[in-house]
Amino acid sequence: MPSTVTEDQTLLERAAAGIESFLTAQRDQGRIAGSYYDDAVARTMPNLRKWLLAEELDRISPNLRHGLRQAIRAEQWEALANAFARDVAFGTGGIREKMGATRDVIQKLKEEGIHAPIIKGPNTINDVIYLLTSAGTAKFGIERTPPLTKVVIGFDSRIRGSDFARLIAGLFLAYDYTVYLFDEACMYPSVTYAVPTLKADIGVFISASHNDLRYNGYKLSCQNGSQFDPAERDRLYQDYISKVQFGDIKTIPLDEAPEQKLWFLGGEKSADGRLIQEGQHAGLPLADPLPDAQDSYAGREHRIIDLHTMHIEHIKTFLLRGGMIVKAKRPLSVGYSAFNGSGRKAIPRLLTEVGFKDVKRIMKLDPLDGMFPAFCSDPGKEQQPDPGDWRAADVAVQAFKEEYGTEWDKVDLIIGTDPDADRCGVIVRVPQHQREAYPHPGTGELRDYTLLAADDVWSLILWYRLTHEIEKYGAVRNAEKKFITLSHTTTDLLSRIVRKSGLGVLKTWVGFAQLAAGTRAIWDLHRGRNTAGLTEGGRLPCYDEGRRSPDEQVCNRTIHSWEDMDDPRRCINVAALEQSNGLSILGDLPADERSLGEGGHVRDKDGSLAAVLVAELAAYAKEQGTNMLDLLDEKIYLDPEVGLYVTHYEPDPLDGEYEGLAGYTKKRDILNKAERLLRADSDRPVELGGLPVISTVAYRTGKYDAVNWEGFPDEGFRFFFDRERRSHLTIRPSGTSNALRFHVQLFGGHPAREELIQRKAQLRATMMRIVDDIRERIGAPR
Numbered sequence: 001m002p003s004t005v006t007e008d009q010t011l012l013e014r015a016a017a018g019i020e021s022f023l024t025a026q027r028d029q030g031r032i033a034g035s036y037y038d039d040a041v042a043r044t045m046p047n048l049r050k051w052l053l054a055e056e057l058d059r060i061s062p063n064l065r066h067g068l069r070q071a072i073r074a075e076q077w078e079a080l081a082n083a084f085a086r087d088v089a090f091g092t093g094g095i096r097e098k099m100g101a102t103r104d105v106i107q108k109l110k111e112e113g114i115h116a117p118i119i120k121g122p123n124t125i126n127d128v129i130y131l132l133t134s135a136g137t138a139k140f141g142i143e144r145t146p147p148l149t150k151v152v153i154g155f156d157s158r159i160r161g162s163d164f165a166r167l168i169a170g171l172f173l174a175y176d177y178t179v180y181l182f183d184e185a186c187m188y189p190s191v192t193y194a195v196p197t198l199k200a201d202i203g204v205f206i207s208a209s210h211n212d213l214r215y216n217g218y219k220l221s222c223q224n225g226s227q228f229d230p231a232e233r234d235r236l237y238q239d240y241i242s243k244v245q246f247g248d249i250k251t252i253p254l255d256e257a258p259e260q261k262l263w264f265l266g267g268e269k270s271a272d273g274r275l276i277q278e279g280q281h282a283g284l285p286l287a288d289p290l291p292d293a294q295d296s297y298a299g300r301e302h303r304i305i306d307l308h309t310m311h312i313e314h315i316k317t318f319l320l321r322g323g324m325i326v327k328a329k330r331p332l333s334v335g336y337s338a339f340n341g342s343g344r345k346a347i348p349r350l351l352t353e354v355g356f357k358d359v360k361r362i363m364k365l366d367p368l369d370g371m372f373p374a375f376c377s378d379p380g381k382e383q384q385p386d387p388g389d390w391r392a393a394d395v396a397v398q399a400f401k402e403e404y405g406t407e408w409d410k411v412d413l414i415i416g417t418d419p420d421a422d423r424c425g426v427i428v429r430v431p432q433h434q435r436e437a438y439p440h441p442g443t444g445e446l447r448d449y450t451l452l453a454a455d456d457v458w459s460l461i462l463w464y465r466l467t468h469e470i471e472k473y474g475a476v477r478n479a480e481k482k483f484i485t486l487s488h489t490t491t492d493l494l495s496r497i498v499r500k501s502g503l504g505v506l507k508t509w510v511g512f513a514q515l516a517a518g519t520r521a522i523w524d525l526h527r528g529r530n531t532a533g534l535t536e537g538g539r540l541p542c543y544d545e546g547r548r549s550p551d552e553q554v555c556n557r558t559i560h561s562w563e564d565m566d567d568p569r570r571c572i573n574v575a576a577l578e579q580s581n582g583l584s585i586l587g588d589l590p591a592d593e594r595s596l597g598e599g600g601h602v603r604d605k606d607g608s609l610a611a612v613l614v615a616e617l618a619a620y621a622k623e624q625g626t627n628m629l630d631l632l633d634e635k636i637y638l639d640p641e642v643g644l645y646v647t648h649y650e651p652d653p654l655d656g657e658y659e660g661l662a663g664y665t666k667k668r669d670i671l672n673k674a675e676r677l678l679r680a681d682s683d684r685p686v687e688l689g690g691l692p693v694i695s696t697v698a699y700r701t702g703k704y705d706a707v708n709w710e711g712f713p714d715e716g717f718r719f720f721f722d723r724e725r726r727s728h729l730t731i732r733p734s735g736t737s738n739a740l741r742f743h744v745q746l747f748g749g750h751p752a753r754e755e756l757i758q759r760k761a762q763l764r765a766t767m768m769r770i771v772d773d774i775r776e777r778i779g780a781p782r
Contacts, residue, residue, distance in 0.1 A: 083121030136241030387425025689770030
């Protein structure tokens with residue numbers, strides 16, 4: 001029987017007492033700092049009251065208020081406080097948070113659908129938050145000049161992703177947008193490719209990337225497929241999303257939308273090569289409906305664009321030695337793990353179509369399943385399907401061995417992508433003579449495989465592509481026009497490799513949005529523009545550690561530093577790379593603001609592009625009678641113009657974030673201790689892992705002060721171990737979640753060939769000691 005307003009008021013009184021008691025106990029135990037306590041007390045009950053008393057929510061999410069009543073009666077004070085103490089943080093690319101606190105809640109969502117009566121509030125990801133965010137985005141678009149009227153919507157394997165995507169599509173249709181909706185789980189790069197290719201205005205992707213099963217998110221792309229520029233993103237959130245109300249939510253069923261307003265993307269590649277005959281999409285390939293989804297097209301089975309084939313054909317253009325793959329004397333054996341994500345069809349298809357004849361899908365990790373059953377989901381121990389995590393590598397290797405048995409002895413590498421397939425991890429075989437240098441991160445064992453750091457994979461790919469050009473033309477063509485873009489936590493190996501050939505280096509802050517914004521600034525400079533506000537007087541100012549002068553307290557919002565980038569001829573990006581397993585090639589000046597760069601790929605990371613480039617590199621190494629680790633030693637570490645750089649990355653916590661409201665306090669306490677260590681005076685010199693700290697720097701750009709605190713060190717604290725600043729530790733917090741990252745880079749000089757492997761092993765051991773030491777000092781034990 002429906003609850004009355006009086007009954008709800010009684011429940012709210014009970015909730016107010018219970019939540020206040022919970023928050024007070026947390027404060028008294030030192031788990032929630034005073035400022036966070038005050039904020040939680042001030043916001044939790046007003047938010048809960050607003051949602052519980054909003055009768056219009058019964059139209060939008062029929063069981064939501066029932067779920068809140070159940071939670072109050074069950075005295076779930078902690079879960080309610082976490083769900084209502086704040087709004088979900090809007091970050092660089094959109095929003096990301098938990099759908100529910102535990103596996104059981106997510107299982108209920110899976111079984112009962114998006115309207116399941118679970119705890120939903122402004123700080124969880126749910127149907128209402130998706131609709132509110134979409135309504136704000138839709139209003140932002142139609143009020144722009146010129147208006148934005150076309151949206152691409154995709155989703156990955158997260159629980160109920162398809163239902164959420166179709167719900168969002170109905171809202172954009174109600175706001176009179178033209179909607180391009182993927183018909184099944186797709187890769188995020190498929191969306192960032194579709195937006196500029198179809199001349200759409202906005203991309204929406206339902207995903208939480210590599211986070212554990214509890215999370216989901218809402219990624220936004222602008223007209224060119226990149227994330228929105230900071231100024232436009234701030235306006236979108238401050239003026240629209242933050243102000244939208246339940247009454248702004250309106251939807252229409254997909255089968256009631258005007259036919260010309262709804263297209264589907266995906267399908268099955270048509271056997272007869274049918275093309276669209278007229279209209280703005282004339283000439284694009286049409287697809288057949290998916291055999292098992294005939295009833296999901298809302299009567300638009302004739303309006304399915306074969307976007308997947310277009311994306312794959314585009315990626316093929318970046319291969320350098322396609323003939324080598326097809327005619328290989330030593331064919332490569334490749335394993336592939338989708339980690340239950342959306343790369344499961346596209347990447348094996350791509351690898352097979354470019355000529356790899358032995359591609360083994362790990363079927364245990366292949367089905368679309370947002371519960372990620374191969375990973376621990378026990379409360380408090382939730383693991384994330386991150387291809388850059390050594391534990392995920394162990395999962396993939398074990399699953400491969402179980403499925404293929406003795407074929408393990410023949411496979412050359414395993415490629416893995418995360419659930420939305422924008423990140424790519426690479427597991428390689430370790431020759432006996434190399435094992436000392438690659439101990440297992442968890443056990444210290446010397447195994448026959450290792451997860452090769454993205455820093456090393458990207459360095460090899462960059463070396464390979466430049467070397468191919470040098471071998472073919474005698475030098476890197478137009479080197480004075482070319483440059484790479486990388487984040488400041490990504491290895492300096494990349495810089496050294498390209499500088500020897502005369503290319504420029506642009507170093508930005510972390511995240512592909514920053515890499516894309518920095519590259520755009522260079523394109524603007526070449527065209528005499530300053531739309532990103534990063535140039536002065538037609539030139540790029542000199543930045544050192546993000547500052548134009550040492551006395552500046554706040555860093556530039558995008559640029560960390562650069563090498564030889566003040567030449568206005570620089571305009572061709574040959575690679576954009578980041579430590580967190582992300583890669584793309586952005587190319588030359590785009591034709592306009594809504595296009596890909598000329599000769600370039602998507603303006604965000606793409607795990608499918610990375611996968612095929614890695615496979616080509618591995619095939620090349622095998623044809624040369626070597627392997628990726630020995631190639632790395634011989635061609636990069638032993639190069640006198642480059643040298644030995646090793647890196648180590650470690651998150652804290654290993655999965656997810658510090659839980660609940662107490663997590664905000666924990667993150668701040670750890671950062672405060674780190675800053676006190678950073679500012680230790682010269683009378684008390686600091687050593688980490690046995691290395692003396694020579695100098696330090698704090699990176700503050702102000703990007704996330706509003707959701708943290710004034711002076712928040714969003715790009716981290718860095719401790720340098722040498723005067724040349726080639727060896728350092730960086731402690732970097734997440735801007736929108738309660739988590740930290742440790743990044744270590746050590747320069748090992750130029751060891752002789754016979755000393756190299758031992759030197760690598762010594763440096764890796766030192767990096768582990770550095771992280772162990774800093775963890776103990778700042779109160780962040782494993």
